[in-house]
Amino acid sequence: MQKIIFKNKNIITVISATLISLSFMGHWILKDNFYSEFMLIIASVIGVLPIAIQAYQALKVKVVSIDVLVTIAVVAAFAIRNFEESAIVTFLFLFGSYLEKRTLNKTRKAIKELTEMAPETALKLTEDNKYIEVGIEEVTVGDMILVKTGAKVPVDGIVISGEGSVNEASITGESLPVSKSVDSKVYAGTILDNGTIAVNADRVGVDTTFGKIIELVVEAQDSKSEAERFIDRFSKYYTPLVLLVAFFVWLFTRNIELAITILVLGCPGALVIGVPVSNVAGIGNGARHGILLKGSEVIGYFSKVDTIIFDKTGTVTIGKPVVSETIYYGEKKESDLLYLASIERESDHPLANAILESIPLKNYIKVDKTEVIKGKGISAAINDDQILVGNYSLMKEYGINVTEEMIDDIERLELQGNSIVITVINNDIKIIVGVKDQIRDKVKEDIELLKRLKVKNLVMLSGDNQGTVDLVSKELDLTESHGNMLPEEKAEFVENRIENDEIVAFVGDGVNDSPSLALAHVGIAMGSGTDVAIETSDVVLMNSNFSKLPHALALTKATARNMKQNIVIALAVVFILVLGVMFSNIVSMSVGMLVHEASILVVILNGMRLLRFNMK
Structure with missing residues (x-):
């Protein structure tokens, strides 16, 4: 029965609205109070069912939820034969829940769009040298995958043949196509705008970059901030307190309608939902922008x-330095360069790669006794020669003689923004290389x-x-x-x-x-x-x-501001409603519920603004 009621919750909302409309028609047009009251009774009974079930489930786990407060208020209104209030309150609560769910789903749209980008099939190369379409779960590391124009890349991997342009917006947030050819890296979830490529799968399924992005974003939207945890603790004590206050109001005033109104006004819905919706929208905006x-x-x-605090190389600079100047001090220029290139092949440092790119050699010499001196360079042996390749600090550590001419060259290169790589053969400096990185655009x-x-x-x-x-x-x-x-x-x-x-x-x-x-x-x-x-x-x-x-x-600052705005809105609404009850006759139970649901929609819509946030 519970499943049927929850499944048809929206239908119950429509029926409740229809019955209330028929009631008003009976009262104002037909002038039939019995018919009008009968419609309101049915609307109250039908409308309170899903709310009462949720209240019961909450009480089973010892939680006094908003549903508990609303259920008590509706039953009490029904008991004092205020059928109009009980019917309207149940309808507003159900309709508010529908609107909340609908608008909250919009805040999760960015995350939903991400998951929908995940590829489901792939063209896999079989043993008989044919490509067949298989489910993504059947692809394993090492498989050869064919990607055609317009298709999603199903794996992380390396292009082994073909070329084309790939839209990497799902990974980087940038929609400009990126050219791909042999040896290029491609990512699952990106789209091949044109061309045809064959890819060797390095990572598949949840291990792909795109799979991890989805996992992280989903985990992030479900995580709780310090503000959310505080509000959760606050609500745990606040809701029972509202129930207690309503009881004492009835006890001292004997005004059951006032007590019921307090219950409705005290519902902390906007306060509870305001912070999470801001966080989800902010995280969703970030995901869409890479x-x-x-x-x-x-x-x-x-x-x-x-x-x-920034690291320099690869952060504020491109991270791919190039050789700007090479200074030779020895007479054997070619053999010295061969020594330098052979040793730099032992390193994967960006400076080493830059030097290798500037020395077009095909054959290298075997290097022995390689030792990496952390943060300074490399010590090694080639044939019977002892070699050092590194920075000025390495020269000082090994007591290498640096002439005034060399110091002048080093200082000049440094002033021009170069990193210095010095080559020493048998305690004599033979080459000084200046390597410069470019600042990012x-x-x-x-x-x-x-x-x-x-x-x-x-x-x-x-x-x-x-x-x-x-x-x-x-x-x-x-x-x-x-x-x-x-x-x-x-x-x-x-x-x-x-x-x-x-x-x-x-x-x-x-x-x-x-x-x-x-x-x-x-x-x-x-x-x-x-x-x-x-x-x-x-x-x-x-x-x-x-x-x-x-x-x-800027996005995190906007999200933090948005959270504070939602908290202020939620508390201000409760404060104003309480003032309305105390100093006027305007705020009734149904008015209180209407304003309560409206405040929830306001904080949700305020949070949703973050989905459209842009620095520009």
């Missing part, structure tokens, strides 16, 4: 941030936006030399900058700022900066959807788009 906000708690901290404008959003301290940390760091910092007009920092020193710096009572956000690439990301109040990863970025940070800016950072901060 910003993952991992929970309501993050919104609270992020909205109050007064210090943002529009970062300066984004920094200005962060200042306008009341961020007091904008700090850059880097393992790069101080001269390079200062040059970038000056160009971006940052508050302060620090170079020559190891990962553990960055983490210590973050910890010190937190101890100084600053609300700190750290923006990094999610790999070397993971200790700092974890320590900061808000860890923000320039992730491109990488596993480390998703797992260690509180916020992920998909596709490493720095321009999303001001939007993310």
Whole structure:
């Protein structure tokens, strides 16, 4: 019976409205009070059924819910033969519930759109060298997948043949197509706008970047902020208190109608729903713009941030440095370059990759006894020669002689914004390479936006030399900058700022900066959807788009404001209604319920404004 009633709750609402309309027609047109009263009785009985069942279920788990208050109010009104009030209150409550559900579903639309983007089928290469359509659950890592024009990419993987343009809006929030060819990375949930590509599956199902995004967004919308937890605790005691106050009002005044009105006015619906709807809408907006906000708690901290600390490489810079100048001091230029290239092949550091790209060699020499000196460089042996490749700090550590000419060259390159890579063969410096990274487009404008959003301290940390760091910092007009920092020193710096009572956000690439990301109040990863970025940070800016950072901060500030507005609206409505009961005859039980339901819709609609929020 309960399932039937709940299944037909909307039909019951329509029947209730119809019966109330017929009642008024009987009273005003037919002048038949018996007929009018009979319609109201049926409307009250039918309308209270789903409310009473929900009240009973709440009481079973020892919770005095809004449904309990409304049920008591309706039964009491019915008992004193105020059938008009009982019928109207049940209808308004049911109709309000319908509107709440409808509008709340709209706030979850962005999240629903994400889940609907998830691919369901794939064209999989079989053993007899044919592509057949299979369910996505039948695809495993290593399978070859064919993606045709207009189709969704079903897996994370590498393009092994073909080319085309892919819409990566579901991952990055940007709708501009991205060209893909052999060896390009593609992500599940993106759409191939044109072309045909064959993809080798690296990750499938829930392990894909898109699968993790959906999981994180769903978890985030279900998480509770500090404000929500407070309101939950408040409601737990507030609702029984309303019941107690109504009882004492009846006890001292013997005015049952006044007591019933108190019950209806005291329903904390708008207060309970106001904060969650703001959070869900804010998280949904972020998801649509390529910003993952991992929970309501993050919104609270992020909205109050007064210090943002940036890593340099890969954050404010593109992260793909290029060689700007090479200076030789030895006579064997070609063999020295061969030594340098052979050793840099042992490293996956961005500077090493830049150097390798500038040295077009096909054959390399075998490297022995490789030792990575953290934050400084590499020590190795080639044939009988001892090689060092690294920064100036490494030269000092090994006591390498650096001439005045070399120091002048190093200082000149640093002033030009270069990172320095020095090659030493058998204790003699042979090559100094200047490697420069490019600042991301529009970062300066984004920094200005962060200042306008009341961020007091904008700090850059880097393992790069101080001269390079200062040059970038000056160009971006940052508050302060620090170079020559190891990962553990960055983490210590973050910890010190937190101890100084600053609300700190750290923006990094999610790999070397993971200790700092974890320590900061808000860890923000320039992730491109990488596993480390998703797992260690509180916020992920998909596709490493720095321009999303001001939007993310402005969005959390707007969400926090929206939550406060909803709390004020909810409390103000209760206060005004109570004044109305005390000092006028305007506020009746049905008027109270009407205003109560209207206040719930107001806070929901106010929260929904966040779905359309845009920095512009």
